[in-house]
Structures are given as structure tokens and as C-alpha cells.
Amino acid sequence: MVQRLAPAFLLALSISLPWQSVSAQFENGEKHYRQAAWSFYLQQPAQALETLQLAPEQDKRAQLLEAGLYLQLNMPQHATTLLEDLLLKAEKDQEALPQSLRNIALLQLARYQLELGDKPSAKRYLSAVSESDKGEWLGQQQLLNQLVNWPDISIPNKPDFTLLAMQPEMPYIVSNQALALARAQKSDIALQWLAQLKPRLNDTAQQSFWSALFSGQWRFLSQPEGFVYPAQERQALADYIGLTQAQLHIERQEFAAADVILANFAADSALSGTALSLYSHILTEQRHIPALLAVLQQQIKQQPFSQSAWQAATRIGEQLERALQPRDALGAYHWAEQYYEQQVQLIQQQARPLQVSQLQQGGSQWQQLQLSSDNNLHRLQQDVLALQQQLADAPIRQQRLAQLQQVTEFKLVQQQQLLRTQLPQLTTKLQQLQQQFSQLQQHIELAQQHPMDLALWQGQPYEQLSRLEQAEQRLPLLKQSGRDVQGYAQRLQRLRSLLQWQYSNTATERNWQRTKQLQILSELLSNTEQQLTALTLQGDQTARLQQVQHQLAQLSASQQQLNLALLSRQQQLLAELNQQLQQKLQQQLAGLTELKRHNKESMARVMEKVLLTADTTNSGATL
Amino acid sequence: MKSSILAVVFSLYCSLLHAAPAPDFTLKALDGANLRLAEQRGDIVLINFWASWCGPCIQEMPQLDKLAQKYQMLGVQVWGVNVENDSAAAKAYLNKVQVQFPVLFDTDNSASKAYQVEAMPTTVIIDKDGQLRTVHRGYKPGYEKKYEDDIKTLLRE
Amino acid sequence: MRTLFLTGLLWLSMLASAETEPVNTQLEQLKQQVIQLNRELFLLEEELLFPPETQLAVYLSADMGQFFQLDSVELILNDKPVEAHLYTTQQWDALKRGAIQPLFKGNVKAGEHNLTAVFIGKGPDNRDYRRAVSYPFTKAEEAVLLELQIKDRSSDYQPDFIVQPWSND
Secondary structure: OHHHHHHHHHHHHHHOOOOOOOOOOOOHHHHHHHHHHHHHHOOOHHHHHHHHHOOOOOOHHHHHHHHHHHHHOOOHHHHHHHHHHHHHHHHHHOOOOOHHHHHHHHHHHHHHHHHHOOHHHHHHHHHHOOOOOOOOOHHHHHHHHHHHHOOOOOOOOOOOOOOOOOOOOHHHHHHHHHHHHHHOOOHHHHHHHHHHHHHHHHHHHOOOOHHHHHHOOHHHHHOOOOOOOOHHHHHHHHHHHHHHHHHHHHHOOOHHHHHHHHHOOOOOOOOHHHHHHHHHHHHHHHOOHHHHHHHHHHHHHHOOOOHHHHHHHHHHHHHHHHOOOHHHHHHHHHHHHHHHHHHHHHHHHHOOOOOHHHHHHOOOHHHHHHHHHOHHHHHHHHHHHHHHHHHHHHHHHHHHHHHHHHHHHHHHHHHHHHHHHHHHHHHHHHHHHHHHHHHHHHHHHHHHHOOOOHHHOOHHHHHHHHHHHHHHHHHHHHHHOOOOOHHHHHHHHHHHHHHHHHHHHHHHHHHHHHHHHHHHHHHHHHHHHHHHHHHHHHHOHHHHHHHHHHHHHHHHHHHHHHHHHHHHHHHHHHHHHHHHHHHHHHHHHHHHHHHHHHHHHHHHHHHHHHHHHHHHHHHHHHO | OHHHHHHHHHHHHHHOOOOEEOOOOEEEEOOOOEEEHHHHOOOEEEEEEEOOOOHHHHHHHHHHHHHHHHHHHHOEEEEEEEOOOOOHHHHHHHHHOOOOOOEEEOOOOHHHHHOOOOOOOEEEEEOOOOEEEEEEEOOOOOHHHHHHHHHHHHHHO | OHHHHHHHHHHHHHOOOHHHHHHHHHHHHHHHHHHHHHHHHHHHHHHHHOOOOOEEEEEEEEEOOOOOEEEEEEEEEOOEEEEEEEOOHHHHHHHHOOOOEEEEEEEOOOEEEEEEEEEEEEOOOOOEEEEEEEEEEEEOOOOEEEEEEEEEEOOOOEEEEEEEEOOOO
16 A cells, blocks of 8 residues: 555655766765666666665665665565654754655655554644645645545535646545545535546546656656556546446435446446446346346356355345246246355365465465455465565575685685695795895995905906905915015005005996895885785685675574575465465355355245145146 | 474475566567566566577467467567577568567577577466466467467466 | 555555554564675675675766667677676666666776777667777776766767766775
């Protein structure tokens, strides 16, 4: 019920989406809202809700959309909580929640309270609804007001056709007003109004696009021409109004007028049953026996397993009796007896306990009739089927869980490898290199303290210096052997000075080269160190992965529990449904038994008459 | 231990279910429009997988056309899905023999794979809730009566 | 259809059955648990299957869409086709009304990449239209989120195709 409002305001919300993106960067919430819109337009409310709830923050529009999605998913309590929260925040903040959105929330809440039977709360919410200048919600508002205040509804002097022209609820509002008028003994005015209403049913097809969603059909969202009342609904409305007119005529004893309407009533309307009953009522009053007989037979044919059909069966005989056709009446009562037998057989056959799969496909004819005509049963059926849908999704969830578990395991194995072999190896290697590097550095420093350390030379100067040093070392030996080394020593000294000069000249260049190379090495080392650190960080994911594993195991357990809960709930509901069906069966069997008894009595009574007449005729013949 | 038993029970329960959801797909039709199965929720959809080289498929076409026209107003759609990688021959055929219902082209065979189509033609019927209800493999004259019976049953639900 | 008439009067009889509440509460709670379960699953999938270090996600949106009607989009990543989508009228409508489509989600290595988006549709004069847009990008530590935008350029009644990166969620 509450669902019917939901698509409308969801669409209204979408209209308020900005057509122009204000800036290139979107707000986070906006992104989620628009992604949720994608799922919403593709008629996947569960998906849309999921997306919406992942947003880090939600603005009021998103909250309203969430409420609407909950309604689509048939979760009115969650929707109500959100709406109330939204209104509360709006009150505290004084930040004007856009009027249209506020009205939407209030109307939804009012409607829900009505469904729960809490009229005072509904009234409270309704009274807080403000008149939006476009009057978009006028229809909803008026209708809800009617339902809340019934039967003391406000009745204008004339039907508000102009005011309500764009409202899809117009027919209901006006017909309710007519009914209220009839109750107030003004049935002639009521009839006038209804007569004015009937041709206007086609008018309401010209609606603004968004209010068309009151039909609850999302499909029409995508049609560019806009909403058109489905032919079915228009017809149903016309039927309803016709029937109401007929009822009023009957109250006023205007049987002829009622006759006109009922004689032409469609056979396949949802109200055909009521229409036929009314018709048979007035025909009985008017004693139009042949027509009445036809109607009774129609009832039996068109409404199998219904009270009206069963009662009609014995009434055929009764009417024939009334028409002083006892032989025909006897035949009819006989037929009725067999009919009752057959009905008992049939419904006992068809009333077997239902399985879920049968519920999906409707079950037997008798079962279908019970499910569609009783509110409780209907609701039970819907609930069982809703749970079925949830259960059908379970294997998919299971698969997702299994895949994630696989992936986590794989990653953990990777982690182990990383931690156990690769990382230690790399770390050792790096340490070795670093050690070598610092050794080299030390070595260089040491050598630099020496004025002309051999280590800091290379190439030709290195050879020259080493030969010089070798020669210098031989000097003391020569001196010992008594040679004159003065000149020699001087020459070596000069060589040394030359080399010294060369050394100083090239020192800067060589230093520079050395420093560069050291730097490159140092960079390489630090890069490698960084990579190693990064890898180590990755290796640190073990803890997180284990946590994820744990989480997955828990989710798996929850999933199992949830499935069980869903299943057991479904079984419970199914059992209740079958129990109620059995009760109905027993009731109907009892009723049929009673009718059979009554029929037998009538049959006996008529048989007497027939026998008497036969006797009289016989006796007449013999005399 | 307990949980695995329950899992078995649960899976048993699931296998008792009759209907399975029909795999969704979006394909391009002859007139250039893109049609998606999931958007037809609320209608009964009969999908006929066919190829231009398959005799019975060609034989079946006019029957499908008749069926389509007869049940159009009651919320029943007939879709032809051509499974050939090269749709030239099929389009040539459709040029000569025009049908009223949409013909879609599954050139990369994604849809026919999803429906495990092996025999030609294959006709599947999907109910108003998007559940796959019947599968008919092959075609012999008179099969169209079976399709019609299936449709009538589904309409009554 | 039933509900239609319940709006009128017969509905009032339903208001009496307020004891339906406890049943409905249970059902709703069960449904809520399913929703939460799905959400946790999704978050874990994001973390495990599409971690930010490798995640590439592409979205699609349309602004007005007067000058262009989208038929299909192809995504090519480093010369390899990774995604294709055919758009129905309903889907194009949704985009024009502000919806954003999650088009593609995958994993790429760190480094340089090139994404090409090919838009195929009908232009303002109902002619066939095909436009490719290339977008080179570098993948580092953070997830790469790209929005393909189809915008109307009123200056010359032609559509514009822009690749707009998102800052992080």
C-alpha cells in the first residue's frame, strides 16, 4: 500500500537532481547518490540501497532516497525511522528542508501510520503538510485526509474537478465524497456527482509525468510520452463507479436504474462477483424469474468455489418453486445436490497443503481464490514469496564468499613466501652491500689523510708513484752498501715533487669523480633499501589478511545462520498459511453441508408437491 | 559438523525449486534499437534462437509471427535471436520475409551460450517474473501449439 | 489491481489488523541482515579483488544529452578491449536524468597506461556518430577513478566527450 507513494517521490527526488554540474569535482555523497540512481532506474532497489549506504556522508536528499528504497523493498519500519529522523533534523536545524521533500516525508509517514491503524499519528503528520505552490501532492493529501477522518470527511459544494484535475487520486476522492453524501441521506446528489465523474476518468490520463508513478509501475518511467493510465485501471475505476451507482440506486429502490447498469456489467472485472450478487438481489425483488435464473447460472459458472455460486445453486430450485414449476424445481434441486457433492470433492482435492513452489505458480483454482480474496492469506503468500527471493540469492552470496576465501588464502600463501624466503634473502644482501660500502668509505677517508696515498691514484700516475716508492725504498739499502746516493736521492726528491704537483693539480678532479661514484652507489643502495621497505610493508599484510580470513569465516557463519532463519521463518509462515487454508476448507465444507441439508429439505418439500399433483392427476385420470 | 549438515539440507531444499532466473542480456535488434531482457519484467517473453542455414528455423518463422500478433495485446513478447557470427544471410532473409516481432543479433554468441543453446532452433519461454519456465529444442510442425499452451498457462498466473 | 480498490473504502477493514506488526518486524529485520551481509561482502571484495594499488574504475555520465543519443560504449586499455556496453532507451534515459553508471572495474599494474573510450551513437541530425577519446594516465599507489562525461556543447550543437578523473573517495 505504502509502496504506491514511493515511486512517485523517488521520481520527484530525481527531478531535483542538478542538471548542470556545478563544478568539475563532485562531492563524494553526490557520486554515490547518482550511482544509486543508476540502479534505481534499472529497477534494482536492493543494489541502489547498497550503493547509497556506502556513501561516507549523506545529505537529506540521499536520506529520502534511502527511505524510498526501503519502501520499495517492503521495509516500511526502516523507512519510517529514516523519515522521522529527517524531519527531526529539519526541525532542529531550521535549515529549510525543501518543502516538496518535507511534504513527501510527511505524507509517507501519515500513510504508514494509517496502515498500522494509528489514526491520531496519521492526523498529526497530515496536519503538518504544507501547501506547495504547485499543489503536486494535493491529491495524496486529500485522499489521506479522507481516510483518516472517515466518515466525517469534508465535502465541497461541487466536486473539485478543476482543482484536482492533475491528481491521479481524483476519482477516489470524488467517489468517497459521493459515498459520504449518500450516508448523509443525500444520495441523489451523490448520484449526480458520480455521473459527472464517470466521463472524467479519461481526463486523468493527461497527467504530469512524475505524478504518474502513483500507479506503482516503474516501467512507465522510461516512456517519453509520459504516463497513461493503463487501460485496465481505467476500466476498473469505471466498474467501481458503476457499481457504486447501482448500489445507491438500490438503496433508493430505483431498481430499473440499477438494472440498466448491472445488466451490462463486464464479466471479467474484479467486481463482477459483487455486481452479479447485486443483480440477483434486484431481480429477486422484481421477480424477474427468467432473468434471475440466467444470473444464477452465470454466478455458478463464473465464480467457482464462491459463496454466491453455492447459494445460487439451491436458489434456482427456489425460484422455480416460486414460479410454480415444481417439476422443474425438483430437477433443479436434484442438480444442486449433485453440484454440492461435486464441489465438496473438488475443494477437498484442491485444498491440499501448499509448497513454496506451488505458491510461486499460484496453486489450484480453489487455493488461488482463497489467496486473492483474503487479506491475511494474501499477505502471508507475499511474505513467503519474498523470503523465497532472499533464499534464492543465497547461493550467489555463498559463491562470492567462497571466491573471497580463495583469494585470501592465495594472498596469505604469497605473504608467507615473501616473509619466509624473499625478504630475508634481500635483507641479507642489502646489508652486505651496505657493509661493503661503508668499508670503502672508511678506506677512502683513511687514504685521504695521507698526502699521496697510493690507493687514491690509478693508471699511469699510479705506476709512476709505485715505482718511485719502490725506488725510495731501495735508497736506504744502497746507502748501507756504501754507495753515493746523494745525487740519486735528490733526483728522487725532484721526481716526488713533480708527482706532488701533478697530484695537487688533479686532486680536485679525482675527488669529484670519486664523490660522484660514491653518490651513485649510495643512491642505488638507498633505492634498494626503499624497495625492500615497501616489500616489507606488503609483507606486513599478513595480520590484515588473517583478520579478513576471520571476518570471512564469521560472514560465512552469519550467512548460514541467516539462511536458516529465513528458511525457518518461511516454513513457519507457510505452515500458518496452510493452517488458515485448512480452516477455510473446514468452514466451507461446513457451509456446503448446511446448504446440502437445506437443499434436501427443499427437495423433500417439492417432491411432496409433485407426488400430490401426480396423485391428483392420476386420480383425475382414473375417475 | 552441525553447520555442514544444515548446508546439505539447505542445498537439497534449493534443488527442489523449479524455476531459475533467465540469464539477462542486451542485444541489438534489426531496427538498431538495443533491447534488454530484464527490462521486459511483467511481460511473458518467448525467445527463439535461430540461424538462417537451419531449415526448421525458417519453417517456424511464420508460426512465430502469428503467435506474436495474436498475443501481443496480452503482454506477451516474441523475440527472435539470430546466433550467426555473420548476420548478412539472416538480414537478407529478413528483408524478404518480414516479421513483426523484434529480431536480435547475438553475433558473439554470449546469449546463446548463457542459455546453453545447442540444437537449432531452440525456443525458451520466460514468465512475468523473469524466470525461465520452458525450453523446447528443435522444431516440428505443431510445436507452435505447445508454445501457445505454455503461454496460456503463464498468462493465467 | 486489488490494491487499487483498497484505496477507496474496503481498505479501512485492513486497518483493524494491527497485529500484523510483530511478523513484519521479524521479516524486516531479516531483510536488513541480508542487506548488511551484502554490504560487508562488497567492502571485502573491494579490498581483496580491487585494492587501491591496482584498482582502475571507469564510470559514465551524461549531461542533458540533447545533441547525442548513445548507442554503445567500448573501453580499450593499452590496446586491449576490456569492456563494451549496449545502451537501451531506458538506460540512456536514466543517464540523462543524472544517473552515473559503473561501467568497468579492473586491476592494472603501477606505471603508464592508456585508456581509450569509443562512443557510438546518433548525432543531432540523426546521423551515425563515432568518437574515440584517449586518456593516458599513470598508476601509482591510489585507485584511479575516471568518469566519462558526455556533455552538450551548445556553441555548435555538438556533443563533447570528456574524461574526468575523480579525487579519492
